[in-house]
Amino acid sequence: MSAAVSRRATVVTVVTAVHAPSARFLPEAYASLCEQRLPDGWEWRWLVQEDGYGDEVRPYVPDDARVSFRQGRAGGPGVARTIALARAEGPYVRILDADDRLPPGALARDLAVLEGDPAVGWATSRVLDLLPDGSTAGFPGDPQEGPIERGAVLDHWTANDFRAPVHPASLFVRRELLLALGGWMALPASEDTGLLLALNAVSRGWFSAATGLLYRKWKGQVTGQAAHTDPVERGARMAVVEARARALADFGWQYPPGR
Template sequence: MSRRITVVTAVHAPSACFLPEAYKSLREQRLPDGWEWQWLIQEDGYGEEVRPYVPDDARVSFRQGRSGGPGVARTIALARADGAYVKILDADDQLPPGALARDLAVLEADPAVGWATSRVLDLLPDGSTAGFPGDPEEGPIRRGAVLDFWTANGFRAQVHPATLFVRRELLLALGGWMALPASEDTGLLLALNAVSRGWFSAEVGLLYRKWEGQVTGQSAHTDPAEREARMAVVAARARALADYEWQYPPAY
């Protein structure tokens, strides 16, 4: 098994300026002896604005592709992934020290856990951070728990999909991210939880940047008709996976 963590980042021109800060947070990660990371940066589209912000580092791979949204960009980047695990890092976010090592330790310790998530702090424009209530207790997340909570709480998951750390083969088996204009990461989270147990770390694992240009802050993201359709297909996929009783690890 490859002793490598593949960090996947989708980027478009407006968020490219944040890549150096994401890179700095990645360089500050400390992994166990013998482990390393690779960073796959995939531009959602073609242009000249992103490349100047890509670090000059042999561990960093940059590609461009036709625009299809962040889920498409992340999924096509998996063609270059050779790590045993995949970590999501959006271009405008940052990893606190120790985040990768904590996630790695959880999945290395228990082969029956398919994915891990962690607590999030919002990173505000003035550089301050803010948390929010409602995090679950640290520990395992049973199969189906995320869908149950999400359905009962206005389509809000109790763990954040932007913090996902997942086994690469499991991610590939589910087809990567959903082909949706938004909520593609929530769709993946619910699908993962439909087929496998997860883990939640109460230590902060992501600084989630709040800024006026982020995609989730645009009016299209909250269009009622589109949102209803997204939520319907996200839920249907998770329920179908549960009904078919496909699971990780396989039951022989």
């Protein structure tokens, strides 16, 4: 049954790119959204954007007035997420990949951080791998809960074989800041890492030690394909991601302006 939508609520927009192989996980992502409890006066809207045209995704999209589904030319998840921003409402955007899930309380925690400190442009959180048998595994080396200063992500990333200290799939970001940076990078992969580094080049962030995402590991995921680790392509991706972040830092533009 379709859920009612309040016209007076302030919106957190959740953006999901999906393609046919990952569509079967959408009901679990939706169930995790329905478990979220936001403060009075806040609601979420879910923008599901198919990367391409076909008949395999739509049957998995829930019948809910809070959910908007569109299709578009295939260009990868970054293109799908960015085109979905045309439908975004409210001051904040949360990323949720089609095959991932939000633990209870994840949206409310991120919202509290950004509502509580206007100088913080984005938030990330602890991520657990969701393994095929249903068990979970953590990432080693999570930072302590608290602010992430400008440039800290790039410093760590370059010193640790292009591995960021926080996970870009858990990003919760101010919508205007996301739009000002052009959304996700036009790359075949690492487009979310490129966004993370760009955000950190111009604004402070926040890391929450509480688990904010269950990151599904499965045979068909894009990051598990051989092309993702091709050394020539990976080197090119990393080069342009780093160059963008350094250029933004060198230009001196920052969020909030004038701070």
